[in-house]
Amino acid sequence: MQRKAQFRFDTISQELFLLLLMENAPYQKLLTKGHISLGFILTFVFFVLMSYLLRPFTFSPDPFIAQLQACFTAIPITAVFWFSYHMFMIVLVDQRKQKSAAK
Numbered sequence: 001m002q003r004k005a006q007f008r009f010d011t012i013s014q015e016l017f018l019l020l021l022m023e024n025a026p027y028q029k030l031l032t033k034g035h036i037s038l039g040f041i042l043t044f045v046f047f048v049l050m051s052y053l054l055r056p057f058t059f060s061p062d063p064f065i066a067q068l069q070a071c072f073t074a075i076p077i078t079a080v081f082w083f084s085y086h087m088f089m090i091v092l093v094d095q096r097k098q099k100s101a102a103k
Contacts, residue, residue, distance in 0.1 A: 030093045031086070039089070043082045050074035 054070040 030090050039085050046081045047078040
């Protein structure tokens with residue numbers, strides 16, 4: 001019976017371990033100007049929507065201050081939307097590219 005050599009992760013260097021796990025992928029520009037433009041438009045619409053929806057949850061009775069607070073609250077929520085849109089589009093475009101390359 002032949003005994004398999006055991007691979008130990010704690011005996012190799014971190015650089016060698018990363019080289020074994022990851023292949024070197026060439027740089028690819030996946031998103032076009034159309035994707036980025038659509039992202040800006042959707043992000044702006046989402047910001048306006050969140051600014052409107054968050055207005056009743058502010059602490060100020062003054063409408064201007066309430067709107068200002070809602071706008072400041074909508075900024076990080078919109079940033080999360082922007083990041084998630086771009087991550088989704090990158091995954092979708094890469095998946096479509098790999099699917100078409102496999103055919």
